[in-house]
Amino acid sequence: MQPTIYDVAKKAGVSIATVSKVINNNGRIGKDTRKKVLKIMEELNYHPSVLASGLTRKRTETIGVLIPDLANPFFAEITASMEERAHELGLSVVICSTNDSEEKEAKYISLLMRKKVDGCILASRFTQVSLIENMIKQGIPVALTSQDIPSLNLNTVSVDDYKGGYQATAHLASLGHKKIATIAEKNVRSSHERIKGYMDAMIEKGLAVEDTYIVEVEPTVKGGKEAAERLLTSEDPPTAIFAGNDILAIGVSQGARACQLEIPNDFSVVGFDNTLLATICDPPLTTIAQPIQQIGRQIVDVLVSEINGELDYKQRIMLPPELVVRESTKKLFENKVSIKTTIEK
Incomplete structure (x- = not known):
C-alpha cells in the first residue's frame, strides 16, 4: 500500500497542512521542520501526486531550463546544480539544449508551454525576444x-563578467606581460563585458590596446586554436592570451604548442569559468572562477520565489568572480628571447 500524506504527517508529528506547505514550498516553515518532513518522505518513499497538485493549484511542479550546449562543461555543471536544487524543492526539470538554433528555441518554448511548466530558466543565448515576451504574457515566470x-525586466543571476575580464588581464600584466591579447566568444553580451574589463585593465596598467589583439570567435576548441595560431604567427605576437572561457583557453594552449611554445615558460594563458577542464588539462589552467554551484542554486530559488508570488520586484543578482592561479601562467622575464612563430606541420 502506497504511503499517503497522512502517514507522513503522523510520523513527522506535524499537521497535514505543514506537510503540504513543505511539498509545495510555500508558507513559513522552519528549516528543521522542513528537513524533518523531507526525511520522513524519503524514508516512506512518499511521492506526492504531481497531477493532483497541478489540478488543485494549477501547477505541474515542473520548470524548464534552456541552455545553448550541454556538451559545454560550464553549462553541464550549472545545469546539474539547477537540477539538484530543483529536486530538493520537489520540482522536476525539463532540460532543452538549443545549440543556438532559432528553430530549436521556438520548438522548445512551444514544448514547455504545452507541458504547462511553472516557470522557465534561460541560460541559452536567446535571440528571439518575442518568444520570451509571449511566455510572460501567458503568465509563465x-x-x-x-x-x-x-x-x-526579468530576474537575473550572473557573474560580474567585467570584473573577471579585468582580473584576468591585471594578473597577466602583474607577471610582466605587456603584449596581452584576448580571444572571446562572439555575439555574446557577457563576452563584451569581459572584453571591456580587459581593455580597462590594459589602459590602467599603461599598456597599448591593439585592435588586432581582440579576437571574437565561435566558442570551440578549434576556434581558440586557430585564433591563437593567427596571433602567434603575426608580425607582433602576444606573450599571453586571456581566453573568454575554458574551452577557448584549451584551444589557445593547443595553438601555442603548434607554434612550438611551451606553457608557461614561453607563453601564458588565462581562461574563464573554472570548469572541470581547467583542472585536468596540462598544465592546469589559471582561470577566472564563476561560482557555478551558487549561480545554479540561486537562479532556481529566485524563479521559485516568483512562481510562489513572493517577489514584489525583479532581482538582478551579480556574483563576484575569483582569480584561480594554476600553472598556465608565469612571470615573463625581460631578457626572454622572442617567441617562435613556426607552426608544426
Missing part, C-alpha cells in the same frame, strides 16, 4: 542566467 536582456 522567466529568469535568466549567464546572460542579460536589458529590454526585458
